[in-house]
Amino acid sequence: MTDSRSEKYFGQALKRKEDPRFITGTGNYTDDVVIPGTLHAAMVRSPYPHAKISRINTDSVKDLPGVVRVLTGQDVKDAGLGSIPVGWLLPELKTPAHPAIALEEANHVGDIVAVVIAETRAQAEDAAAALEVEYHALPAVATAGAAVKDGAALVHDDVPGNVAFHWEIGDEAATNEAFASAPHKISVKLKNHRLVANPIEPRSSLAQFTPASGEYLLYTTSQNPHIHRLILAAFVMSIPEHKLRVISPDVGGGFGTKIFQYQEEVIVLLATRLLGRPVKWTARRSEAFVSDAQGRDHETVAQLAVSDDGKILGFRVNTLANLGAYQTLFAPAVPTYLYGTLLNGVYKMPAIHAKVTGVMTNTVPVDAYRGAGRPEATYLIERIVDMAAHELNMDPAEFRRKNFIQEDEFPYQTPVALVYDSGNYEPALDKAMGMMNYAGLREEQQRMKGSNKIMGVGLISFLEACGLAPSALVGQLGAQAGQWESSLVRVHPTGKVELFTGSHSHGQGHETAFPQIAADELQIPIEDIELIHGDTGRMPYGWGTYGSRSAAVGGSALKMALGKITTKMKKIAAHLLEASVDDVEHEGGVFRIKGAPEKSKTFFDIALMAHLAHNYPEDLEPGLEATAFYDPKNFVYPFGTHIAVVEIDTDTGHVKLRNYGCVDDCGPLINPLIAEGQVHGGIAQGMGQALLEDAAYDDDGNFLAGTYMEYAMPRADDVPTFQIGHTVTPSPHNPLGVKGIGEAGTIASTAAVASAVMDALWTECGIAHLDMPYTAEKVWKAIRDARSAQPQAADD
Numbered sequence: 034m035t036d037s038r039s040e041k042y043f044g045q046a047l048k049r050k051e052d053p054r055f056i057t058g059t060g061n062y063t064d065d066v067v068i069p070g071t072l073h074a075a076m077v078r079s080p081y082p083h084a085k086i087s088r089i090n091t092d093s094v095k096d097l098p099g100v101v102r103v104l105t106g107q108d109v110k111d112a113g114l115g116s117i118p119v120g121w122l123l124p125e126l127k128t129p130a131h132p133a134i135a136l137e138e139a140n141h142v143g144d145i146v147a148v149v150i151a152e153t154r155a156q157a158e159d160a161a162a163a164l165e166v167e168y169h170a171l172p173a174v175a176t177a178g179a180a181v182k183d184g185a186a187l188v189h190d191d192v193p194g195n196v197a198f199h200w201e202i203g204d205e206a207a208t209n210e211a212f213a214s215a216p217h218k219i220s221v222k223l224k225n226h227r228l229v230a231n232p233i234e235p236r237s238s239l240a241q242f243t244p245a246s247g248e249y250l251l252y253t254t255s256q257n258p259h260i261h262r263l264i265l266a267a268f269v270m271s272i273p274e275h276k277l278r279v280i281s282p283d284v285g286g287g288f289g290t291k292i293f294q295y296q297e298e299v300i301v302l303l304a305t306r307l308l309g310r311p312v313k314w315t316a317r318r319s320e321a322f323v324s325d326a327q328g329r330d331h332e333t334v335a336q337l338a339v340s341d342d343g344k345i346l347g348f349r350v351n352t353l354a355n356l357g358a359y360q361t362l363f364a365p366a367v368p369t370y371l372y373g374t375l376l377n378g379v380y381k382m383p384a385i386h387a388k389v390t391g392v393m394t395n396t397v398p399v400d401a402y403r404g405a406g407r408p409e410a411t412y413l414i415e416r417i418v419d420m421a422a423h424e425l426n427m428d429p430a431e432f433r434r435k436n437f438i439q440e441d442e443f444p445y446q447t448p449v450a451l452v453y454d455s456g457n458y459e460p461a462l463d464k465a466m467g468m469m470n471y472a473g474l475r476e477e478q479q480r481m482k483g484s485n486k487i488m489g490v491g492l493i494s495f496l497e498a499c500g501l502a503p504s505a506l507v508g509q510l511g512a513q514a515g516q517w518e519s520s521l522v523r524v525h526p527t528g529k530v531e532l533f534t535g536s537h538s539h540g541q542g543h544e545t546a547f548p549q550i551a552a553d554e555l556q557i558p559i560e561d562i563e564l565i566h567g568d569t570g571r572m573p574y575g576w577g578t579y580g581s582r583s584a585a586v587g588g589s590a591l592k593m594a595l596g597k598i599t600t601k602m603k604k605i606a607a608h609l610l611e612a613s614v615d616d617v618e619h620e621g622g623v624f625r626i627k628g629a630p631e632k633s634k635t636f637f638d639i640a641l642m643a644h645l646a647h648n649y650p651e652d653l654e655p656g657l658e659a660t661a662f663y664d665p666k667n668f669v670y671p672f673g674t675h676i677a678v679v680e681i682d683t684d685t686g687h688v689k690l691r692n693y694g695c696v697d698d699c700g701p702l703i704n705p706l707i708a709e710g711q712v713h714g715g716i717a718q719g720m721g722q723a724l725l726e727d728a729a730y731d732d733d734g735n736f737l738a739g740t741y742m743e744y745a746m747p748r749a750d751d752v753p754t755f756q757i758g759h760t761v762t763p764s765p766h767n768p769l770g771v772k773g774i775g776e777a778g779t780i781a782s783t784a785a786v787a788s789a790v791m792d793a794l795w796t797e798c799g800i801a802h803l804d805m806p807y808t809a810e811k812v813w814k815a816i817r818d819a820r821s822a823q824p825q826a827a828d829d
Contacts, residue, residue, distance in 0.1 A: 042559055044702060044704075046704060046705045049545045049706075049707065050544045051538070051545065060285075063253060064237045065282075066239055068239065068311040071239070071313050073151055073156070074313065075314075076148055076161065077161045077164050079141070079143065079146050080142060081139060081168055082733060083140060083141075083171040083172065083173035083188070085171060086135060086137060089103075089165070090167075091105070093164060094149060094161075097156070099153055099156030100149060100156065102150045103150070103160075104134060104148040104300065105134060105136075105146075107136065108134070108303070109136070109303065110132075112303055113271065114132075114270065114271075114299060116131050116132060117269060117296065117359075118268045119360045119362065120512070120513045121510075121511050123511050125198065126365055127192045127193075129192055131359040131361075133303070134296070134300065138171070140189070140395055141357065141734065142736045143322075147164055147166065149161040150312060174394050174734065175394055175396055175731065177332050177354065177392035180393065181353065188394060196390060197360060198390070200369045201389075202373045203373075203448050203449050204386060208347045210384070211338050211347030215340065217338070217424060218336055219420045221334075221801075221802050223332075223804055225329045226727055226806065227327050227355070227728040228722055228728055229321075229328075229744060230327070230328060231744075232286030232288055232290065234285025235316035235318060236253075236254045236321065237313070237314065237315040237316065238251065238252065238301045238313070239312070239314075242305040242309065247276055249270075249272070249305070250280070251265070251278070253280075253281060254281065254285075254287075255281040255567075256281075256289075256539055256577050257579065258280065258568065260294075261294060261298065262277050262278075264294045265277060265294065265299065265302065277569075280567060280570070284539035287540070289400065289402045290400075290401075292363065292579050294361070300314070323736060324397070326399065327396075327402070328399065328401070328405075329399070330399050331354055331409050333413055335350045337349075337420075339421050343427055343431075343432055343436070344435065345381065348376060349385075349387075350373075352368060352388070353392055354367075354389055354390065354399075356391050356398065357394060357399045361398045362400060364398065365391060366512070370510055370511075371407060372389070372406035373389055374450050374451050375406065375410035375496070376414065376449055377449055378410070378494075379458050379495065380418070380433070380437065380438065381436055381438055384448060385447075387449065394734070396734060396736075403776050404780045405580065408779055411781065412783050415785075415788060416802070418432065418433065430462065430466060434462060437494070443456055454667050454766055455670065455765055456670060456698075457698070458672060461698055462494055464674075464758050464760060465676050468758055471676065474488075475490065478490060478793075482797060487793045487797045488678065489679045489680075489788075489796070490677075491677040491785045491788030491791075492674065492785070493674070493675055493781060493788050495777075497780050498668040498669075499585070499668060499671065499772070500585035500669045500772070501668065502516050502665035503664050503666055503667070514576060516586070516665070517586070518536060519534070519590055520534050520590035520593070520594040524598060524640050524658065525644075527641075528561065530562045531564075532548065532551055532562060532563070534575065534590070535576060535587065536577065537567050537578040538583075541707070542704065542710070544563075546584065547587075548562040550592060550595070551591065554592065554598075555595065555622070556620065556622045556636070575587070580776075581777075584772075584773065585669045585764065588767075589665070589767040594659045595659075597661060601659070602619070602636075603624065606619075606639055608650040610624070612626045643656060669700070671699040671700070673698055673781060674695070675694070675784075676693070676785065677693050677782070677785040678693070681790070681793050681812060681816075687809045688807050688809070690720055690786060693720075695712065695756070698759065699759075699773060700761060700762065700763045700772040702759065702774075705759075708759075711775050711777075714778065715781075715782065717752050717778075719783040720782050720786045721747040722783045723787045723806060726746065727744070727808075729743075786807075787805055790803075790807045790812070794812070794815060794816070798819035799819060799823075
């Protein structure tokens with residue numbers, strides 16, 4: 034029970050404890066859960082972007098094999114279920130109703146209009162395909178720009194002009210003044226296009242109702258089961274919260290899309306109550322494309338004011354944010370508080386003013402997708418900073434260096450509300466440039482200029498805010514949730530330890546990283562520690578995993594709970610050793626008297642006595658268990674510099690990501706192996722947006738990218754070997770000093786790869802801006818058009 038290791042677990046690159054079951058296919062996902070007598074649900078989804086539901090002929094399938102029931106919007110209404118709520122309320126926010134099953138109108142392709150319940154999944158899907166539904170097509174709008182035009186079709190009658198909100202941040206007068214005197218004004222109009230998250234495990238839900246107790250059990254693919262329980266019980270089902278137990282077992286990726294409350298979870302709960310049998314639904318991949326919340330989708334006009342010597346004077350931003358057909362859990366916050374407040378980036382910007390308009394369209398709802406507002410802000414800032422460097426004929430790296438917030442200026446108050454707690458940006462820039470041989474890359478770029486293979490070097494410096502905080506502040510800003518986290522530590526009589534966290538792991542490595550924290554604090558082998566999460570029936574309340582909050586917030590709560598355990602154990606040891614608590618030291622899993630090491634008690638001795646209480650301090654309760662809640666005082670602010678190198682074939686337009694290097698600073702690394710894995714995955718997702726992915730709609734709202742035949746995902750041969758580095762600037766606000774790393778790769782890499790492509794096109798052809806994704810056809814056309822517009826040399 035003692036641990037003789039001399040080195041700490043914190044900081045060790047341990048292999049993930051959870052990986053063997055994932056690699057061998059023995060994980061336990063929602064669709065793996067089997068309850069005898071389970072029925073299966075199949076959703077009938079609108080093929081129209083906008084349509085009146087004229088008639089549903091339930092008789093058309095009632096006699097088909099295995100069919101038990103057909104549910105419609107009328108059943109939802111008759112059951113008195115509430116609308117799926119919005120979790121972040123902005124002033125004067127328009128929140129159209131979001132029923133579990135559409136009653137009168139379908140508002141996007143994939144909107145649920147009916148549900149077939151049958152004995153088997155195949156029977157349910159066959160009947161759903163055969164169900165007769167009559168529609169009357171209505172005019173639709175697909176883009177934010179089109180939706181706000183005069184005379185545009187309305188998505189919802191109670192959202193005039195399709196505008197759900199207007200939001201502003203910063204000082205408009207000061208920004209106008211900065212622009213009035215600025216010698217250089219750089220402008221760009223850009224589109225941050227829409228994405229589909231595509232986690233490897235599609236969403237799934239399995240519900241069971243027990244009439245005798247009135248209790249519900251819901252297995253579901255959730256990043257935050259307590260939030261699901263709260264919303265479903267209190268706002269939709271109108272049942273006591275303690276009557277609903279939500280279990281989120283192994284989850285195969287989330288990327289933000291499994292934060293939200295979805296229609297299907299409501300439907301299986303209603304169905305199990307009506308039918309008295311368990312009901313399961315698991316999405317097909319084709320369903321996921323038109324039902325999972327999608328990401329990004331901004332149309333922005335931005336301007337940067339710059340002095341002659343390259344100092345940023347002001348930044349002006351006007352963004353139309355496409356929210357889709359309904360507002361989901363975080364939707365209003367993503368393009369506002371998670372975007373507008375990050376527009377300062379890592380630079381000294383004396384004046385910023387941003388306007389954001391949230392717009393409803395006949396498309397799949399848009400909400401958080403890995404990074405959630407931060408990638409959109411980073412791409413915008415770094416794109417226009419590159420353009421400013423070009424205009425002033427400055428190297429992009431030196432332009433950034435000239436404008437960095439300096440180490441001695443922290444804490445740093447930005448013009449857009451946030452106070453950066455700490456940072457040191459130049460060392461990350463210098464390390465990345467050295468690691469990638471930046472000077473050598475620039476020389477190679479010049480040598481390749483004019484050939485049919487041109488090279489681009491994209492260098493970006495970024496910052497993110499993660500670990501949302503504090504609860505009191507986000508509540509004032511409209512959040513309908515807290516931002517604290519909980520942890521419970523339970524030491525058993527045998528000395529084995531269970532950790533319970535309100536955070537949730539769906540790929541982040543909690544089952545390894547959290548025990549690393551605990552093993553150091555308790556000084557016992559990591560093998561004696563197990564992490565429990567994802568079950569509202571087993572753990573204290575917690576707010577789940579999103580926004581790179583698990584280590585900084587959940588890990589801090591764990592650290593505090595562990596401190597309570599060791600404090601109590603020292604008191605028990607002091608009693609058993611007949612010594613003062615101040616004279617007891619804890620080392621290697623053994624409690625000793627200072628100066629008398631022969632007098633000691635092991636971790637096991639203390640754990641056992643805490644439960645036996647035979648020889649025990651009178652002022653202590655028996656047992657060895659502690660709970661802690663941590664509410665952070667501020668966000669944490671990871672940062673870094675990423676460098677992408679691309680090669681473009683000018684004959685075909687094909688873009689190859691040749692090399693990629695990054696230096697990230699997320700404070701002390703709990704597990705470098707896990708951190709690097711998170712960065713690798715994030716980079717792949719970000720480069721996917723820059724080069725390949727596009728959730729495209731036509732002008733009428735028809736979805737054009739509903740399968741992998743149309744939606745291009747990164748493959749192994751698209752991704753080079755990454756060069757990874759770190760600097761360490763601890764956060765002063767949490768007991769571990771850690772910051773988030775789960776989203777950093779995505780936040781930075783989209784901007785870095787875009788910067789590299791535009792660097793090549795600017796250097797070769799003078800193309801100032803081209804919207805992502807940089808497909809071969811788009812790049813080839815841009816090069817052709819730019820070259821044809823260039824004046825030709827006169828004949829000799």
